[in-house]
Amino acid sequence: MTTSNIHSRWRSFPTLSLFVVALTTIANATSAADRPNILIISIDDLNDWTGGLAGHPQAKTPNIDRLAKRGTLFRNAHCQAPVCTPSRASMLTGLYPTTTGLYFLQPALEASKIAMKRPHLLRHFAEAGYRTMGAGKFVHGNDAKHYQQYGGGMGGFGPLPKEKIAHKEGHKLWDWGPFPEDEALMPDTKVADWVIERLNEKREEPFLLVAGFWRPHVPLYVPPKWFKPFPLDTIKLPEVLATDRDDLPEYAKLLTIGLPAPRHEWFIENNAWEGAVQAYLASVLFADYCAGRVLDALDASEHRDNTIVVLLSDHGWHLGEKQRWAKRSLWHDGTHVPLIVAAPGFEKNQSSERPTGLIDIFPTLLELTGLPPREDLEGRSLVPLMKNPEAKWDRPILTSFAPKNHSLRSTRWHYIRYGDGSEELYDHESDPHEWHNVAGESANAEIIAKLRRSLPKQDAAPLIGPKQNWEIEAWRAAEKQSRGK
Numbered sequence: 001m002t003t004s005n006i007h008s009r010w011r012s013f014p015t016l017s018l019f020v021v022a023l024t025t026i027a028n029a030t031s032a033a034d035r036p037n038i039l040i041i042s043i044d045d046l047n048d049w050t051g052g053l054a055g056h057p058q059a060k061t062p063n064i065d066r067l068a069k070r071g072t073l074f075r076n077a078h079c080q081a082p083v084c085t086p087s088r089a090s091m092l093t094g095l096y097p098t099t100t101g102l103y104f105l106q107p108a109l110e111a112s113k114i115a116m117k118r119p120h121l122l123r124h125f126a127e128a129g130y131r132t133m134g135a136g137k138f139v140h141g142n143d144a145k146h147y148q149q150y151g152g153g154m155g156g157f158g159p160l161p162k163e164k165i166a167h168k169e170g171h172k173l174w175d176w177g178p179f180p181e182d183e184a185l186m187p188d189t190k191v192a193d194w195v196i197e198r199l200n201e202k203r204e205e206p207f208l209l210v211a212g213f214w215r216p217h218v219p220l221y222v223p224p225k226w227f228k229p230f231p232l233d234t235i236k237l238p239e240v241l242a243t244d245r246d247d248l249p250e251y252a253k254l255l256t257i258g259l260p261a262p263r264h265e266w267f268i269e270n271n272a273w274e275g276a277v278q279a280y281l282a283s284v285l286f287a288d289y290c291a292g293r294v295l296d297a298l299d300a301s302e303h304r305d306n307t308i309v310v311l312l313s314d315h316g317w318h319l320g321e322k323q324r325w326a327k328r329s330l331w332h333d334g335t336h337v338p339l340i341v342a343a344p345g346f347e348k349n350q351s352s353e354r355p356t357g358l359i360d361i362f363p364t365l366l367e368l369t370g371l372p373p374r375e376d377l378e379g380r381s382l383v384p385l386m387k388n389p390e391a392k393w394d395r396p397i398l399t400s401f402a403p404k405n406h407s408l409r410s411t412r413w414h415y416i417r418y419g420d421g422s423e424e425l426y427d428h429e430s431d432p433h434e435w436h437n438v439a440g441e442s443a444n445a446e447i448i449a450k451l452r453r454s455l456p457k458q459d460a461a462p463l464i465g466p467k468q469n470w471e472i473e474a475w476r477a478a479e480k481q482s483r484g485k
Contacts, residue, residue, distance in 0.1 A: 032129025035369045036344060037307040038208040039199075039298060041067075041291050042138050044084070044217040045327070046313035048336045049284055052351070055336075056277075058236055060229060060285050063292030064338065067311055071342025072386045073351040078335040078397050078409055079315040080359050082327045083471060085109070087314040087358065088140045092120040094362035094377035097400045098456040104402070104472055106465025108141040114460070118376055121362050122146045125208045128371055133198050136191035136212030143212075149198075154190035157214060160221075166275055171260040176220035176279030183223045188213045188290040196297040206369075211294050216283035216317075218326075226282040226289075235274040235281075238320050239433060245323055247437040249422030254478035255405060256334075258318070259470035261326035277319055308368050311340040312358060321433070328471050330407040330416050332426070332434050335399045341382060343368050352389035355397040355409045356382060396454050402475040403459040408451050415439075415451040419475075420482035423448065 048055030051065040052073050080090035086102040089109045097103045100112040109115055119127060122139075126132045126148055134143065135151030144150040157173055165177030183189055195211040215222060245253065267273040291311070298304055314337070318324050321333045328334065339356060341364060342348070359379035366373055367381045384391045396415075399407040404419040414434065416424040425439035425448060438444055464472065 032205060035129070035206045035371075037206050037303050038125070038130070038365060038369070039294070039307050039309045040134075040138070040208070040210045041294060041309070041311040042136075042210060042212045043287050043291065043311070043313045043338070044137055044212075044214050045315070045317050046216060046284060046287065046338060047317040047319075047333060048338065049281065050288075050338050052340075053336075053338060056236070056238070056281070058230060058234075058281055060281070061288040063288045063295055064311060064340070067291075067295060067309060067342060068340050068351070069349045071309065071340055071346065071348060071350075072382075072389065074339040074341070074354075074356045074382065074385070075351050076353050076397075076409065076411065077312075077337050077339035077356045077358070078399050078407070079313075079337050080357055080399055082315045082329055082334040082399065082401050084314055084327075085140050088138065089115060091312075091314075091358040091361055092122065092139060093118070094121070094359060094374070094379050096359065096378050096398060096456070098398075098403075098406075098459045099378065101460035101463040103400060103462050104465070105469050106467050107463055108465075109139065110141075111463050111465070118374075120146070121365070122208065124362075124374075125365075125369075128369075129205060131203060131205050131207040133207060134210030134212060135194040136187065136210075137214055138210045138212035147210075151191070151194035151198075153187070154194070154214075155185075155187040157217065157219060158187065159185050160219065165221075166272060166279075167262060170262060173218045174261060175218070176276055178224035178227050178282075179221040181223060183225075186215075186222065186286070188215055188287060192290045192293045195294050199294070199297045199301045199303060202302075211291070213287050213290055215287045215290075216280055220276070220279035220283045222279075222283050222286040226286045227278060229285065230278045230281045232274055232278055235278050237273055237277060240320055240323065241433070241435045244435050248424070249418055249420070251418040251420045251422050251478045251482055252330075252416070252424065254481055255402065255418065255474050256322075256324065256329040256331075257470070257474045257477075258324045258326050258328055259474070261324075264320055264323040264325060267320065267325070273320060276325075280317075280319055305344060308341070308343045308365065310342075310361060310365070311338060312361065313337040314358070328401065328474075330399060330401050330405065332409075332414060332428075332432075335407055335409070341368075341386060343386065346386050350389050352385045353411050354385055354389070354391070354393040355395065355411060356385070357397040357399075396451060398454070398456070400456075400459075402471070402478075403462050405475075406455055408454050410451070413447055413451065415448060417452070417455060419479060 049059040396408040423439040
């Protein structure tokens with residue numbers, strides 16, 4: 001199936017009658033009890049290896065795909081920071097890292113005085129009369145204090161075998177393989193169980209319920225049965241170009257070193273690339289299965305017709321593209337995320353190519369629930385695109401990784417500007433893999449000039465946590481190199 005066919009499969013336009021139903025639903029929600037419920041399905045470290053986004057030809061995500069058919073798939077959605085903590089902080093606060101100063105894995109959300117001056121998404125909806133509940137990973141930190149009812153982390157990244165399976169050295173979480181045998185031991189099984197129990201409860205007030213799934217975050221351990229659909233000798237590796245990094249700025253190479261993930265050379269030398277891809281595909285399928293259990297429970301409950309469903313991931317993930325692994329990059333594979341919104345009264349089975357972000361979720365939910373908009377949010381409601389996926393949309397979406405290092409993605413172009421002023425530009429119409437940096441071509445000068453105007457006018461100073469981390473070291477190394485020119 002060609003890319004154009006995939007795109008056209010999802011495109012359709014809403015009818016006037018559906019608009020009237022949606023607007024009437026919002027207008028009638030004059031009290032908290034009348035407002036629609038919200039179910040958020042958050043999947044950790046899931047890139048575009050889903051059926052709807054077609055990031056890998058062997059990816060199997062039947063439940064994510066069926067949710068997309070119930071709403072709008074935002075095919076050009078991106079995180080606002082390519083690492084867990086700041087991405088989730090941006091989504092929850094509706095503020096960019098350049099405003100909050102949260103760029104890195106550490107510190108947590110509470111370190112930003114600007115972020116904490118106003119209620120974030122969970123607190124805002126609690127104050128509006130919603131019962132906020134969740135389990136698993138969503139805020140990233142001490143999640144319990146952000147909910148009215150929290151089921152727990154359910155074991156986080158565990159369980160872990162006594163000895164690593166595939167990658168014997170390095171960070172304890174960097175490993176993969178079939179483990180454990182018993183699916184009931186998996187944290188995501190427990191998250192789904194807890195969320196399903198909440199969906200089966202009777203309640204008078206509306207709820208905001210979060211299912212925070214851990215996989216496919218490393219370690220890529222899931223029970224053996226999830227590996228079986230992906231025989232190792234049939235695994236297709238991501239398409240790569242041997243000279244892909246030749247046209248990258250030196251600053252970019254230093255900034256995106258990608259620790260603590262193993263170097264790409266290690267995967268090649270140890271014939272481990274296929275096994276890691278297999279484990280990621282298996283982990284994605286397992287996460288999809290857990291999400292499907294939650295969707296089944298919703299459909300079987302009394303809340304089926306009055307619940308907004310949002311599915312998202314916190315950032316992208318490299319599996320050899322650009323000869324690197326994991327997150328912490330401003331390239332497409334590091335920023336691109338699944339984002340689906342299905343809401344009562346809106347057209348189904350449609351998609352939009354407009355540039356959107358996780359920062360847009362907060363204002364979208366305010367509009368969908370009939371709550372007043374907040375002028376302090378830096379995202380934009382996606383409701384206009386849910387009404388018309390090809391609506392005029394003049395904003396490129398911003399992703400930042402350390403101060404003055406920014407990605408801007410439009411419908412067609414991807415522009416990256418680094419702290420030393422070096423640049424990359426990719427044309428996604430002709431180069432979807434981002435193999436050819438065309439920033440230096442004179443024909444693109446006007447495009448770059450236009451995109452530069454959307455760069456942040458100021459960058460908040462970075463908040464540095466008590467623990468030094470790999471991305472901070474990489475950023476400082478890049479900065480030191482740029483000053484030595």
